[in-house]
Amino acid sequence: MSGELDYPAWPPGLTDHTALPYEFWRIMHVVDGRRSIERVAQAVGGSEAQVRQVMTEVRRWLERASVREQPLTxxxxxxxxxxxxxxxxxxxxxxxxxxxxxxxxxxxxxxxxxxxxxxxxxxxxxxxxxxxxxxxxx
Incomplete structure (x- = not known):
């Protein structure tokens, strides 16, 4: 499998000021779009599955945040x-x-x-x- 998740980058909307749990930032700090999932996992002392899970959770977190900031419908x-x-x-x-x-x-x-x-x-x-x-x- 190749693509975006093999060389993960920050999802749109994520900034240094986004409030995320520490365990997410611990991984996102290493994510840069140039390192492979394997290298990110090695850098944080975790597994590739853990990195993929955090990437998924960060996207969900950002989606919920964008809903909260939308005008009240x-x-x-x-x-x-x-x-x-x-x-x-x-x-x-x-x-x-x-x-x-x-x-x-x-x-x-x-x-x-x-x-x-x-x-x-x-x-x-x-x-x-x-x-x-x-x-x-x-």
Whole structure:
């Protein structure tokens, strides 16, 4: 097999300032588009499978980040509403309405999510984040 993953490079949107877990950066620091998967794995003391997995996870991470920064659409708002209602019940409707009242009309999805997170317990925040991730939203 040859191609992009044999000589991995940073995916579009990844910068030195992107917040990633340390285990991702440990590998991404060595990825430069010139080293083979084998050489990257050797440099970090890992396996080729591990490097491929991190590359896949970084792409997913960036996709979720781009969704969070997109403007709030009716679809993402409805998906968030459904997920929040799964977590806190009908009170989720009021929480979203209150948060939307406090945000500008052109607010990003992340702004609404941040506003809601201030009202949720840690357990509820984690459950909501997990639900949104399974739906490919956050």
């Amino acid at each position: 009716a679809e993402t708002q409805e998906a968030l509403r459904q997920a929040l209602n799964s977590v806190v019940g009908p009170m989720g409707e009021l929480m979203i309405d209150d948060a939307l009242d406090d945000l500008p009309e052109d607010a990003a999805f992340s702004a609404l999510l941040s506003s809601l997170n201030t009202q949720l317990s840690e357990a509820h925040r984690q459950t909501l984040a997990r639900l949104l991730r399974t739906r490919g939203i956050a």
